[in-house]
Amino acid sequence: MNFDAVIIGAGVIGAALALELSKAGFKTLNVDKNHDAGMGSTSGSCAIIRVHYSTLDGSALAYEGYFDWKNWSDYLGVEDALGNAKFLECGCLVMKTEQNGFMKKHKSICDELRIPYEEWDSKLIKEKLPIYSQDSYSPTKRIDDEDFGKSNGSLVNSGIFFPTAGYVTDPQLSAHNLKVAAEKLGARFKFDTEVTNINKKNDRVIGITCSNGDVVNAPIVINVAGPASFKINKMAGVENEMNIKTRPLRQEVVHVPQPKGFDFENNGFVVSDSDISCYVRPEHGGNILIGSEDPECDIREFVDDDDFNREFTEQWDNQVLRYAQRVPSLGIPSRKRGVVELYDASDDWIPIYDKSSLNGFYMACGTSGNQYKNATVAARMMVGLIQYCESGNDHDEKPFKYHLTKLDRELNVGFFSRLRKINPESSNSVLG
Ligand SMILES: Cc1cc2nc3c(=O)[nH]c(=O)nc-3n(C[C@H](O)[C@H](O)[C@H](O)COP(=O)(O)OP(=O)(O)OC[C@H]3O[C@@H](n4cnc5c(N)ncnc54)[C@H](O)[C@@H]3O)c2cc1C
Numbered sequence: 001m002n003f004d005a006v007i008i009g010a011g012v013i014g015a016a017l018a019l020e021l022s023k024a025g026f027k028t029l030n031v032d033k034n035h036d037a038g039m040g041s042t043s044g045s046c047a048i049i050r051v052h053y054s055t056l057d058g059s060a061l062a063y064e065g066y067f068d069w070k071n072w073s074d075y076l077g078v079e080d081a082l083g084n085a086k087f088l089e090c091g092c093l094v095m096k097t098e099q100n101g102f103m104k105k106h107k108s109i110c111d112e113l114r115i116p117y118e119e120w121d122s123k124l125i126k127e128k129l130p131i132y133s134q135d136s137y138s139p140t141k142r143i144d145d146e147d148f149g150k151s152n153g154s155l156v157n158s159g160i161f162f163p164t165a166g167y168v169t170d171p172q173l174s175a176h177n178l179k180v181a182a183e184k185l186g187a188r189f190k191f192d193t194e195v196t197n198i199n200k201k202n203d204r205v206i207g208i209t210c211s212n213g214d215v216v217n218a219p220i221v222i223n224v225a226g227p228a229s230f231k232i233n234k235m236a237g238v239e240n241e242m243n244i245k246t247r248p249l250r251q252e253v254v255h256v257p258q259p260k261g262f263d264f265e266n267n268g269f270v271v272s273d274s275d276i277s278c279y280v281r282p283e284h285g286g287n288i289l290i291g292s293e294d295p296e297c298d299i300r301e302f303v304d305d306d307d308f309n310r311e312f313t314e315q316w317d318n319q320v321l322r323y324a325q326r327v328p329s330l331g332i333p334s335r336k337r338g339v340v341e342l343y344d345a346s347d348d349w350i351p352i353y354d355k356s357s358l359n360g361f362y363m364a365c366g367t368s369g370n371q372y373k374n375a376t377v378a379a380r381m382m383v384g385l386i387q388y389c390e391s392g393n394d395h396d397e398k399p400f401k402y403h404l405t406k407l408d409r410e411l412n413v414g415f416f417s418r419l420r421k422i423n424p425e426s427s428n429s430v431l432g
Pocket of ligand 1: 008009010011013014015032033034038039040041042043044046047048049193194195196224225226227228251253339341342343364365367368369370371372373374
């Protein structure tokens with residue numbers, strides 16, 4: 001079997017890359033060990049689309065990507081027989097806290113990128129979220145701390161609301177949509193097949209070998225294996241020169257019923273609250289989904305992506321009780337529901353979109369729990385990067401500049417380099 005490019009993984013980013021490479025005329029094959037597109041970490045994603053990051057480049061990428069979600073069916077150019085995923089643009093409120101510098105840096109980034117935002121005061125927050133207490137509880141604690149649940153006496157009573165934000169109702173379906181759109185342009189997908197070797201000749205990748213013995217020849221191979229990215233980089237022998245590494249990090253996401261008296265599903269929105277280290281969003285069926293913003297007091301559980309605990313632990317209780325500080329009327333069900341999944345965490349929580357020391361071998365990984373929203377624009381950027389490198393340019397020496405068409409702005413793709421130093425501007429959390 002011969003292809004122009006093999007993509008390892010068919011999550012939301014791997015499937016988007018298949019579509020964008022196909023649009024650029026490449027004959028592609030995605031190989032994935034799961035049964036269908038988006039069944040890896042993408043399926044457990046909270047699929048929040050937000051446009052604020054702690055870095056200018058991170059925000060620019062996200063705002064560019066937002067326009068694809070807003071016009072999802074137009075972007076795809078197909079109607080999936082399973083239906084097209086929906087982007088619910090409910091907006092996102094970020095509480096102003098000491099931890100996020102009261103959003104000063106974010107506001108200046110948004111001003112530069114012309115990202116719309118609104119200032120919300122205590123009264124407006126009360127009006128929009130009548131179930132919310134505005135007491136401050138920072139620093140975030142674990143529930144076995146004797147001071148857990150005691151307010152520090154100050155208030156969290158203002159925030160920034162971003163209207164160009166929301167969430168996608170079904171992240172797995174969105175990856176499936178991308179697969180269907182890519183197939184229409186000739187892309188091929190091979191499921192239930194594990195990549196077990198990266199084949200090389202001299203200094204160049206020449207293809208892959210699969211667990212069933214199949215060999216696929218291609219001059220370009222791209223690692224989009226999500227939490228398995230480090231294993232694949234190791235297989236290719238490119239991990240040692242990387243300054244930024246990636247590791248699978250276990251995460252629990254809580255689903256609880258919305259409290260009586262407030263229709264969070266229809267009147268709520270995404271809220272990021274670093275005072276209690278929780279982010280939340282409406283979830284269908286009248287539920288609220290509660291994720292963690294990775295406070296210092298929580299232990300980071302790095303695991304093997306093929307062998308980790310898929311049961312809820314006391315982390316679930318910590319997240320739900322932290323949120324109950326903000327919403328005292330929250331009912332806590334005895335049966336734990338939600339998601340246990342993995343981030344592919346990079347050392348500075350910024351992704352790696354890059355080439356490698358092996359010619360023809362590329363990577364889109366280290367997505368650190370915050371790159372679902374960027375799948376389509378990251379895929380386009382990767383196509384540009386591949387074309388740039390394959391025409392003989394040295395991206396490490398003279399980084400590729402990608403033109404963000406919606407923002408009409410150049411993005412230095414060296415920002416996402418595997419060789420970068422840890423970015424001091426990063427939030428060092430899922431917030432990116
Ligand atoms: C709990 C959680 C919440 C999140 N919330 C958000 C959010 O709100 N907003 C946001 O923007 N991002 C969020 N993210 C991050 C986002 O979901 C990911 O960045 C994104 O889904 C990664 O997509 P991917 O295609 O790179 O990886 P994946 O979806 O993990 O796909 C990788 C694929 O590679 C395959 N694979 C691995 N190894 C092999 C092999 N050897 N051979 C063949 N196939 C292989 C796997 O089967 C898998 O299907 C969240 C992530 C998690 C886990």
